[in-house]
Amino acid sequence: MELDVNKLSADLGRLIGKEYVFVDKPTNLLYAKDVMPWDVEEQYMPYAVARPAGAGDVSAVLRYANEQSIPVHIHGAGTSLIGLARPKTRAIVLDMGRMTEITVYPERGYFETGAGAHIHLLRKELAKHGAMLPIFPGSEWIATIGGIVAVNTSAHAVDAALGKPGDYVLGLEAVLPTGEILDTGTESTRRPAGIEHTKLLVGSEGLLCVITKLRMRLVPLPYFENIVAYYDDVDDILDAVMAMYRQNVPPPMFFEFLDGRSAGIGFKAVGLADPGGPVGMMTLHCWSKAGCRDLADNFVAFLKSGRPREARVVDDKQEWEKIWGSRAEAGNYVYRLGSTFGSEVSPRIDKLKEAYHEAKAAILGLESYKDVMFHAFGHIGAPSIHAYAFVEEKDLPNDVKKAIMAEVRQKTEDINVKYGGCGGEWGVTGQRVPFLRKRYNGAYFNLLLQLKRTLDPKNILNRGNIEVAT
Amino acid sequence: MKTAEETRDMLLSELAKCRACRFCLDTCPTYQASAGLETLSSCGRLQTLRYLLMGMLRLDDSLAYILYSCLDCKRCEIMCKSKGQGLEITSLIQMGRALLSDRLLKGEEG
Amino acid sequence: MKGSRRLIAQALDTLKGNMERTGDPMGFKNDYWTAWAEGMGLARNGDAVLMTSRMYQMLPYVMKMTEMISKAKPIQEIEGMGKILSMGHRIAGEALIRWKAKGDTEITERGVRALRGAVSGLKAVGVTPGYLFEEDHYSGALLYDLGLSRYAQHQLTKAYETFKKSGAKEVIVTDPHTLLMLREVAPQLVGDSGIPARHYLELLAERKDRLKPVAPALRRKYVMHDPCMMARSLGIVDQVRGVGASLGITVIEPENTKQNTMCCGGPIEYAFPELSRGVSGLRIRELAKISTDILVACPVCLMNLYRYEKEMGLRVRDMGEVLYEAANGETPA
Numbered sequence: 049m050e051l052d053v054n055k056l057s058a059d060l061g062r063l064i065g066k067e068y069v070f071v072d073k074p075t076n077l078l079y080a081k082d083v084m085p086w087d088v089e090e091q092y093m094p095y096a097v098a099r100p101a102g103a104g105d106v107s108a109v110l111r112y113a114n115e116q117s118i119p120v121h122i123h124g125a126g127t128s129l130i131g132l133a134r135p136k137t138r139a140i141v142l143d144m145g146r147m148t149e150i151t152v153y154p155e156r157g158y159f160e161t162g163a164g165a166h167i168h169l170l171r172k173e174l175a176k177h178g179a180m181l182p183i184f185p186g187s188e189w190i191a192t193i194g195g196i197v198a199v200n201t202s203a204h205a206v207d208a209a210l211g212k213p214g215d216y217v218l219g220l221e222a223v224l225p226t227g228e229i230l231d232t233g234t235e236s237t238r239r240p241a242g243i244e245h246t247k248l249l250v251g252s253e254g255l256l257c258v259i260t261k262l263r264m265r266l267v268p269l270p271y272f273e274n275i276v277a278y279y280d281d282v283d284d285i286l287d288a289v290m291a292m293y294r295q296n297v298p299p300p301m302f303f304e305f306l307d308g309r310s311a312g313i314g315f316k317a318v319g320l321a322d323p324g325g326p327v328g329m330m331t332l333h334c335w336s337k338a339g340c341r342d343l344a345d346n347f348v349a350f351l352k353s354g355r356p357r358e359a360r361v362v363d364d365k366q367e368w369e370k371i372w373g374s375r376a377e378a379g380n381y382v383y384r385l386g387s388t389f390g391s392e393v394s395p396r397i398d399k400l401k402e403a404y405h406e407a408k409a410a411i412l413g414l415e416s417y418k419d420v421m422f423h424a425f426g427h428i429g430a431p432s433i434h435a436y437a438f439v440e441e442k443d444l445p446n447d448v449k450k451a452i453m454a455e456v457r458q459k460t461e462d463i464n465v466k467y468g469g470c471g472g473e474w475g476v477t478g479q480r481v482p483f484l485r486k487r488y489n490g491a492y493f494n495l496l497l498q499l500k501r502t503l504d505p506k507n508i509l510n511r512g513n514i515e516v517a518t
Numbered sequence: 519m520k521t522a523e524e525t526r527d528m529l530l531s532e533l534a535k536c537r538a539c540r541f542c543l544d545t546c547p548t549y550q551a552s553a554g555l556e557t558l559s560s561c562g563r564l565q566t567l568r569y570l571l572m573g574m575l576r577l578d579d580s581l582a583y584i585l586y587s588c589l590d591c592k593r594c595e596i597m598c599k600s601k602g603q604g605l606e607i608t609s610l611i612q613m614g615r616a617l618l619s620d621r622l623l624k625g626e627e628g
Numbered sequence: 629m630k631g632s633r634r635l636i637a638q639a640l641d642t643l644k645g646n647m648e649r650t651g652d653p654m655g656f657k658n659d660y661w662t663a664w665a666e667g668m669g670l671a672r673n674g675d676a677v678l679m680t681s682r683m684y685q686m687l688p689y690v691m692k693m694t695e696m697i698s699k700a701k702p703i704q705e706i707e708g709m710g711k712i713l714s715m716g717h718r719i720a721g722e723a724l725i726r727w728k729a730k731g732d733t734e735i736t737e738r739g740v741r742a743l744r745g746a747v748s749g750l751k752a753v754g755v756t757p758g759y760l761f762e763e764d765h766y767s768g769a770l771l772y773d774l775g776l777s778r779y780a781q782h783q784l785t786k787a788y789e790t791f792k793k794s795g796a797k798e799v800i801v802t803d804p805h806t807l808l809m810l811r812e813v814a815p816q817l818v819g820d821s822g823i824p825a826r827h828y829l830e831l832l833a834e835r836k837d838r839l840k841p842v843a844p845a846l847r848r849k850y851v852m853h854d855p856c857m858m859a860r861s862l863g864i865v866d867q868v869r870g871v872g873a874s875l876g877i878t879v880i881e882p883e884n885t886k887q888n889t890m891c892c893g894g895p896i897e898y899a900f901p902e903l904s905r906g907v908s909g910l911r912i913r914e915l916a917k918i919s920t921d922i923l924v925a926c927p928v929c930l931m932n933l934y935r936y937e938k939e940m941g942l943r944v945r946d947m948g949e950v951l952y953e954a955a956n957g958e959t960p961a
Contacts, residue, residue, distance in 0.1 A: 072580035072629070074566045075557045081538050081565055090574070099555070125540055145554035164554070166544060189541035189597070317602070380602020383537055442534050547891045551906030558903070583632035587900050589907065590773055591856040591891035615775030622637040623644065 049138065051095050051118070060098050060140070063108040068099040068146070079141040082126040082133040084453075085387055086446040092134070094121070094141045101146050102162075103221050103229045103260040110258070110508065111227035113140060119511040122254045124164065124195030127187040129390060130478040132199070132253060136512020144194055147260055152177050157237040157266050158218055163194025163259045180269045182210045184302070186379070194259045199475040200251030206430050207472060208293075209301040209333070214250035221261035222249050225504035230257070237265055253475045254510040256503045270333040273344035274368045275300070277328040277351050277359035282307055282424070284355040285328050286401045289429050293397045297350050298343060300330040303429020306378050310425040313381045314374030325357070329371060330429070378425050386440040388423075389453050391460035392474050393433040395467030400431050403467050407435035410459035416451040430472060435460060458482065477514045522620070525613055526571055532610055533568035536561065541601050542594040548587055557584050560594030560607050567614040577621060585614060635697075635899055640774060647779050651786070652682070653766055654689050661685040662761045664740040668747060673794040674758030678747070679787070679825075681767040681806040683927045684739035684948075688732040691931060694897050738934065738949060739927065745952030746802050746828045749871075752955070753835035757800050763790045767809040773895065781817040784809065788821045799825040802948065803927050804857035804864070811862070827858070829925060829947060833867035841876030842954040849878040850945065851919040853911070853933065854889035855926035863887075868925050868947060875954055882918055890914065894928035904932070912936045923947065 053071050060069040070076070076094040081087075095118065100106045113120045119139035126133040135141065147162030150173045159179075161170060167188035171181045185191045185203035196203070200214045219233020232245040240246070249257050279285050285305050292299060306314055311327045332347060334340035344361050351359040362368045382388040391411075395403035404424070411422045417439060426434035437456050444452075461483035464470060476484045485493050500507070500514060520528065542560045543549050549559035556562050557580075566584050569575045590608045598605045646655030654660075661682035670678070750757055768776075768783030787810070791799055801807045810825035832839065841847070850872070858864045865886045872879045884890040893907030912933055915922050920940075924930050925947045934944040945953075 070555075070557075072578070074562075074569075074575055074580050074584055075555075077569055077575065078557050078562050078565050083537055083539060085537070087572075088569075088574075099553075126538065127540065143554075143556070145556065148554065169544065187539070187541070189601075190539070190543055377602055383539075384535065384603055547893065547907040547910065548896075548903060550910055551893075551903060577633065579629055579632040579634075581633070582636045583629045583900070586632070586636050586774070587896050587903055589856070589891045589893065589895045591895075592860040593856070593888075593891070596860065596887060612773060612775065615773070616777050617775070619640050619775035622633070623640055625637065 049118075051138075053095060056096055056118075056140075059112060060096060060109065063112060064098060064100050064105040068101070070097040070099075071095070076141070079123050079126075079143060080135050082128060082131065084131050084134055085389075086449045088134075089446075092136065092138065094135055094139055097123075097141045097143055099143045099146050103223050106142065106223045106258050106260055107227045107229050109140065109142060110223060110225060113508050114226055114506055117506055118508070120508050121510055122198075122258055124192035124198070125166070125187065125190040127185075127191055127195070128199070128474070128478065129392075130474045130480050132475060132478040132510070132513055139511065142258065144192060144258075144260075147194075152179070152266070154266065156235065158235075158263050159266060160261060160263050161193055162261055163192060163197075165193050167191045167193060167196065174266070175269065177266065178269050179266045182216060182267050183213050186376075193262055197250055197262060198252060198254050198259055201473045201475070202430070203473055204304070204427050205301055206299045206303050206427065208299045212472075214247075216264045216267065217246055217250055217262060218265055219263040220246055220249055220259055222257040222259045224257050225506075225509040233263060235263070251475075253477050253513065255477065255500055255514055256509075258509070268335060270335045271337045271340040273332050273334075273340050274362045274372070275328075275330040275332070275344060275348055275351070275359065276362050276368075276371050277330075277356040278323050278325060279328065279356050280325045281355075282326045282404070283401060285326055285428060286404055288328065288351060288354045288356075289431055290397055290400050291354060292350065292429065295350070297347065298332075299429060300332040300347060302329070302331040302427070304329045304375055304426065305428040306375065306425040307423065309421075310378035310381075310423050311374070314376075314378035314425075317377035317381070318370040318373045320370050320374065327371075327374075328356070328359075328428075329375070375425065378423070382423055382436055382438045386438055387442060387444050387449060387452075388439075389437040389449075389456045391433075391435045391456055392471045393435065393460050393463050393467075394431055394469040394472050395433070395463065396469060397431055399467040400428075400433075403463050403469075404433050404435075406463050406466075407433050407460055410463070411435050411437045411456065414452065414455055414459075416455045417448065420452075427473075432472060453479070461486065481514055522617055525617055529610060529613055529617075530568065530571050532605065533564055533571070535603060535605055536564045536568070537603075538565055539601070539603075542597045542607070545593040545597045547589055547591060547593065558587060560588075560598075563588055563611055564605070564607060567611065570614075571617075577618060577626065582618075582622070585611060585618065632899075636774075639899055640776065643771060643774070644776060644779060647771065647783070651765065651783075653770060654686060654693075656689075659762050660689075661764055664743045665759050665761065668744065668759075670747070670757070670759040672758055672761060673796065674756070675796065676755060676757045676798045676800050677791065677794050677796040678757040678759045678764075678800050678802065678828075679767075679806060679810075680743060680764055680802050681769070681809075682764060683803040683806060684742050684930075687739050687927055687931050688736045690898070691732060691735060694901055697898065697901075735931065735934070738930065738946070741952040742927070742930070742946040742948030743802060745946075745948035745950065745955065748955035749832050749839070749948075749951040750800070750828055752840065753832055753838040755800075755831060755835075758794065758796070760790055760794065763793075765790060767806040769805040769809050770898075772809065772813055777817065780809070780813065784814045784818045788814070788818060788823075791821060791823045796823055799823055800828050800831060801825055802828055804855050804862055804925070805928065808857050808861050827862070827864055827867075829867045829871055830864060833870045836870050836874040839871065839874040840954070841874070842950070843957065846950075846953050846958055847876040847878070848921045848943075849880055849919055850921045850923035851880045851882055851915050852885060853882075853892065853915055853922055853924045853929060854886055855924065855929050856889060856891050858925060859887050859889045868923075871947065872923070872950075875950060877923075877950060879923065880918055882915055884914065892924075892926075892929040892932040894932040897932065908932045908936070912940065912942070916940055916942055921945070923950070
């Protein structure tokens with residue numbers, strides 16, 4: 049759709065202030081560039097980037113967009129791993145980056161934050177009040193709280209230990225696609241029961257609303273204990289995870305693993321000796337110091353009932369920093385030295401081993417590219433299998449990258465379908481729409497479309513992230 | 519000193535390593551001072567330079583502002599290094615400026 | 629943003645032209661950079677020679693030019709006016725800027741005190757450097773930053789020739805930008821001169837036991853603002869603190885300190901003063917929360933942060949000025 053960009057700029061400027069509207073190509077391009085490994089294409093270049101101050105501005109932009117039938121795409125941090133952040137059509141990009149104010153109300157038991165606040169800054173602010181932010185994305189240096197709650201991602205944490213971000217949301221300020229502003233939820237620390245809009249909008253992936261402000265419960269900062277376990281075979285770690293659920297062992301908040309290759313790379317990068325096999329890393333939390341140690345000792349005993357070469361609590365802070373840091377280094381390796389195509393498989397827990405091996409076979413048997421390497425690391429205890437296809441080449445053509453991504457996506461999602469999983473980190477729209485359609489029956493997907501059409505009749509918000517016929 | 523062609527090729531190869539993860543944004547003083555405008559950040563400058571060299575952007579006012587407003591303070595490099603990428607961001611921007619300065623002095627547009 | 633391309637093109641053209649005509653980035657013909665050394669009895673050569681690169685001395689003129697550019701911006705945005713202004717600058721520039729800068733005695737004097745303080749400090753630890761006077765060349769730092777590498781190379785070549793001619797075995801610099809040029813950039817552009825360069829604070833830190841504490845009234849608690857170049861690019865962090873401790877001053881660390889220091893905004897002030905002020909404003913507010921006494925160690929930082937003194941009731945001191953006070957007593961407010 050061709051637009052008079054000067055008119056658009058002037059119109060948006062009147063709505064939110066002209067200094068907060070950008071139509072220059074560099075800005076448009078940058079806000080369309082997400083972490084997907086392919087370049088921004090001309091046909092998807094935004095018309096403009098608008099930087100609203102709050103719900104009022106967002107409402108004004110959305111009303112205008114509806115009047116003019118111009119799509120709007122929400123930009124939090126651009127870190128979605130299923131392409132949610134990349135506009136699929138020419139659109140006005142709505143940058144949430146000005147909504148960053150954080151206010152902590154200890155006497156009310158909650159804090160309020162603009163949706164654009166970055167997780168690491170929010171964490172720092174809450175720590176001043178002895179509170180923990182129970183949300184741990186790998187992208188916390190830039191990920192926004194609005195994006196996290198819009199996807200309701202538990203990221204690196206084990207759901208069974210910490211729950212999901214939405215569990216801590218007491219209320220939202222959100223703007224519907226047609227511009228109405230909603231205030232949902234409660235100011236009490238007791239979340240509402242019943243059919244209540246917070247639950248509808250949390251996890252709605254930017255399809256049903258723009259979250260502008262959040263109210264979340266303050267969670268006291270707990271004690272932590274850390275455990276490392278060295279194994280000879282990945283199957284031994286998989287067995288440990290399955291046994292943990294089967295035996296109802298209290299799960300740690302983090303249960304990470306590196307496969308043998310990743311562990312070698314990661315450990316070497318942090319100056320530790322190659323562990324010579326896969327490694328498990330766990331963090332337990334408790335609001336009692338003695339209780340935390342007790343939990344950790346019990347968990348080590350549980351691990352030892354399996355087949356680790358070694359399992360122990362890590363008391364040395366420096367040693368733990370290195371061990372924990374090896375995860376990031378393993379990730380950095382695959383992202384820095386080539387092209388990486390990831391997946392998220394969260395199977396029914398008793399099928400974890402089958403799912404893992406099928407994911408590995410799928411990656412190694414790709415038709416769109418031969419000579420891929422298989423890496424696996426991540427939040428195995430969640431359970432989450434991140435199976436990566438790694439190509440030692442950065443300069444692949446766009447269409448090759450897209451083909452590899454599509455094949456990795458389709459084959460690993462088939463495993464989610466087969467073993468009753470859905471994923472728990474990345475959301476279910478964007479590149480995962482084919483999975484959504486396959487995993488659930490037609491009524492399920494149609495209900496989603498109906499919801500979308502009801503709240504967004506002109507398909508203005510994040511168009512292309514879910515297929516909707518208008 | 520490298521030729522313009524060599525510099526351009528080297529830059530494109532290095533700039534391709536930037537994944538636009540945006541972890542460096544909060545470290546950048548101009549990003550902070552502009553209330554979080556991503557274009558005035560380390561990542562914004564690298565991506566802008568890359569797409570300029572690829573031919574998708576022109577050397578216009580916006581581009582000049584973005585690339586010449588870098589403080590060269592290297593705060594971003596500390597974050598990039600800690601995350602395993604280790605891009606020499608300010609050197610890349612300085613090399614980009616070296617290519618552009620010649621064009622600006624010649625009065626080249628576009 | 630509007631007019632940025634033309635602004636940068638003109639800045640580059642002006643810089644290039646100034647360097648070609650006079651070898652000075654301001655385009656000035658007479659040696660405004662030597663007056664600070666009057667009466668200090670510095671020899672023109674020696675085993676160690678001082679290179680100021682004119683950085684402190686340029687401060688009043690840089691400030692005035694930035695102000696003028698800022699005011700001229702709306703005119704510059706008019707097509708065609710930019711070229712006329714640029715030519716006008718060449719004809720009337722030096723005289724106009726000198727005249728306008730004349731009133732800025734404060735920053736001029738502060739620059740003089742910083743340099744004289746550096747020399748006092750060196751003398752106190754038993755080092756009496758020579759000074760290059762007219763041959764105290766500009767290092768080309770801004771030229772390199774803006775991509776005019778050929779011109780930076782020319783400056784560094786001149787500097788090398790001067791060092792060799794002077795018989796110096798070591799060069800002592802008074803600002804981190806110049807040190808970075810000599811230590812990191814020059815080897816790439818010109819090769820190794822064989823004559824090492826050090827920041828005067830590195831030298832003082834080595835011999836800090838010879839420094840005497842300042843008068844009790846001057847033993848202030850300063851919050852430290854590490855210059856970016858110094859801390860991150862050159863790794864010179866502990867030296868300032870060591871020297872400070874020997875002088876009897878207390879250095880308090882802000883949250884963003886040492887390798888994590890925040891920029892003062894200086895490097896873009898010439899072209900984008902609004903954005904530069906945004907950056908310096910963030911930093912000064914962070915520092916002012918901790919102490920009203922702020923310690924810097926770079927002329928660019930001094931220029932960008934001292935302008936908040938009156939507005940916010942602060943005292944910003946360059947380490948050179950602290951050394952000057954150590955030798956000469958407190959400077960008036």
